[in-house]
Amino acid sequence: MTEITALLGKTQVLEGLPDHPAIKAVVAWKPEALQDAKFDRGELTLTIAADVIRDVCFTLQDAGYNFFEDLTAVDWHPAAPRFQLSYHLLSHQYKERIRLRVMLDQADPSVDSITPVWPAANFYEREVFDLFGIRFHEHPDLRRIMMPDDWEGYPLRKDYPVEGYR
Amino acid sequence: MSDRPTTSVLELPAAETASEHHMILNMGPQHPSTHGVLRLVLEIDGEIIQSARPEIGYLHTGIEKTCEAKFYQQVVPLTDRIDYLSPMANNLCYCLAVERLLGLEIPPRAQWMRVLLVELTRLNSHLVWLGTHAMDIGALTVFLYTFREREEILRIFEDVSGQRMMGSYIRIGGPPMDPPLDFFDRVQTFIRTFPEKIDEYSNLLTGNPIFINRLKGVGLLSPKEAVALGVTGPPLRASGVDFDLRRDMPYSSYEKFQFKVPTSTAGDVWARYLVRLEEMRESVKIVQQALDGMPSGPLRPHAPKIVLPDREKMKTEMEAMIHHFKIVTEGFFVPPGEVYQGIESPRGEMGYYVVSDGTAKPYRVHMRNPTFASLQAIETMCKGRLIADLVAVIGSIDIVLGEIDR
Numbered sequence: 001m002t003e004i005t006a007l008l009g010k011t012q013v014l015e016g017l018p019d020h021p022a023i024k025a026v027v028a029w030k031p032e033a034l035q036d037a038k039f040d041r042g043e044l045t046l047t048i049a050a051d052v053i054r055d056v057c058f059t060l061q062d063a064g065y066n067f068f069e070d071l072t073a074v075d076w077h078p079a080a081p082r083f084q085l086s087y088h089l090l091s092h093q094y095k096e097r098i099r100l101r102v103m104l105d106q107a108d109p110s111v112d113s114i115t116p117v118w119p120a121a122n123f124y125e126r127e128v129f130d131l132f133g134i135r136f137h138e139h140p141d142l143r144r145i146m147m148p149d150d151w152e153g154y155p156l157r158k159d160y161p162v163e164g165y166r
Numbered sequence: 167m168s169d170r171p172t173t174s175v176l177e178l179p180a181a182e183t184a185s186e187h188h189m190i191l192n193m194g195p196q197h198p199s200t201h202g203v204l205r206l207v208l209e210i211d212g213e214i215i216q217s218a219r220p221e222i223g224y225l226h227t228g229i230e231k232t233c234e235a236k237f238y239q240q241v242v243p244l245t246d247r248i249d250y251l252s253p254m255a256n257n258l259c260y261c262l263a264v265e266r267l268l269g270l271e272i273p274p275r276a277q278w279m280r281v282l283l284v285e286l287t288r289l290n291s292h293l294v295w296l297g298t299h300a301m302d303i304g305a306l307t308v309f310l311y312t313f314r315e316r317e318e319i320l321r322i323f324e325d326v327s328g329q330r331m332m333g334s335y336i337r338i339g340g341p342p343m344d345p346p347l348d349f350f351d352r353v354q355t356f357i358r359t360f361p362e363k364i365d366e367y368s369n370l371l372t373g374n375p376i377f378i379n380r381l382k383g384v385g386l387l388s389p390k391e392a393v394a395l396g397v398t399g400p401p402l403r404a405s406g407v408d409f410d411l412r413r414d415m416p417y418s419s420y421e422k423f424q425f426k427v428p429t430s431t432a433g434d435v436w437a438r439y440l441v442r443l444e445e446m447r448e449s450v451k452i453v454q455q456a457l458d459g460m461p462s463g464p465l466r467p468h469a470p471k472i473v474l475p476d477r478e479k480m481k482t483e484m485e486a487m488i489h490h491f492k493i494v495t496e497g498f499f500v501p502p503g504e505v506y507q508g509i510e511s512p513r514g515e516m517g518y519y520v521v522s523d524g525t526a527k528p529y530r531v532h533m534r535n536p537t538f539a540s541l542q543a544i545e546t547m548c549k550g551r552l553i554a555d556l557v558a559v560i561g562s563i564d565i566v567l568g569e570i571d572r
């Protein structure tokens with residue numbers, strides 16, 4: 001077994017990785033946007049306030065994280081806040097990826113769409129909307145993508161049974 | 167639910183139905199050149215495409231939801247079924263993610279075996295792509311040639327795993343058993359003759375004027391558009407962005423192999439064809455290096471609580487029997503955390519995002535599939551072009567609907 005080195009919490013990460021381009025860019029833009037941070041198993045996770053995610057994405061795009069890889073959600077039901085959005089961004093320049101994490105409450109889970117930053121997020125946001133019921137403001141085409149248009153419920157939520165409703 | 171969406175694809179927005187001489191045409195899901203069940207809603211002006219909207223989900227089986235109800239090791243066979251043309255790449259990506267969650271170190275021999283098999287998978291996948299792509303264009307012969315070689319690769323897979331396609335040979339911790347004695351010789355024989363076979367395909371296609379005319383200058387994608395639309399793999403490199411995860415963010419000992427990453431700046435379907443053909447030649451070199459430098463030693467790490475014991479040991483040792491019983495009945499516990507592992511699959515960047523809550527079942531498994539993102543680029547590549555070009559473009563991003571819909 002290898003040793004897992006981890007930096008947990010915002011202060012530890014800010015001290016441990018002072019020169020990281022992503023952290024520097026976000027802190028320089030707006031320090032309060034960064035709510036929490038974690039460096040675990042070689043992956044940096046930045047928890048971002050939900051209302052500024054699009055601006056943070058613009059900031060990071062300018063800082064060299066030019067490629068949008070992935071967006072998905074995790075349902076932490078019955079914990080609160082319930083939904084976690086995980087954005088994975090890649091930098092071709094630094095050859096490194098970071099994860100942005102946004103926590104959303106159960107009541108009306110919604111967040112700004114990042115399709116203005118990366119058009120690639122279009123299908124991913126539709127998928128999260130379809131399977132988790134999280135809305136994305138100003139998304140160009142927010143329709144179900146996997147399930148039929150008249151499907152009821154959001155299959156990947158934890159309170160949705162694996163066998164579906166009979 | 168009150169807030170469910172009501173707009174159907176059949177109720178098109180007003181802007182798209184406004185123009186009277188534009189026609190809405192459904193292409194697929196049963197169209198032979200869509201490689202499965204892709205449905206495109208085309209808006210055409212005569213023969214010219216004005217917009218192309220992919221409608222997917224016909225193969226959606228909820229694999230991500232199924233994963234949450236399985237033990238970690240039971241997810242491996244499911245991953246085969248996502249991208250059914252490169253099952254080993256899926257196995258590898260998932261296993262690497264779980265191994266990183268566990269902090270499990272994999273012996274060099276197993277890593278080399280993985281590289282060897284994944285590169286053979288790349289050849290397998292590219293052969294299917296080449297055959298079907300050429301067939302879409304009208305060159306039917308190539309299909310028979312590529313499937314001749316693919317058959318040999320599938321026989322090698324059957325030899326090593328017992329299955330032709332859904333092998334599940336790459337597992338968490340390492341392969342379940344040693345390869346058969348003649349395995350390396352078979353791979354060597356295949357690899358020795360394969361470059362000539364690539365020349366053969368090239369002879370049939372690269373100088374063929376019909377093939378050139380159908381491909382050159384079609385489906386243009388600039389590097390900026392490719393990055394913005396999330397395109398990865400050969401289409402990205404054909405657009406002039408020199409990025410390959412095998413070289414730039416190595417996994418499974420890829421840093422110890424020497425290979426070139428073919429790129430092109432043309433950004434059209436023809437460039438994608440050339441890049442993939444060149445990739446096949448590079449894969450042959452990687453397989454050769456893996457064969458030559460195959461380290462000796464164990465294939466599985468010493469982790470009795472995670473890796474199933476040998477069948478022989480189970481019959482003679484009590485501990486092995488107990489571990490086997492425990493792993494099969496209650497799985498193994500994975501420390502809490504989240505990991506995203508990306509690999510360079512034949513189609514582009516494949517990523518597995520695995521979240522663990524400390525139990526024996528994954529809390530969440532998400533797959534980032536290369537062609538799911540590449541599909542968004544279809545409209546950019548086809549706008550203002552003929553419908554016939556669309557067939558070439560779909561072939562050039564090498565879609566597999568199994569991984570798009572999951």
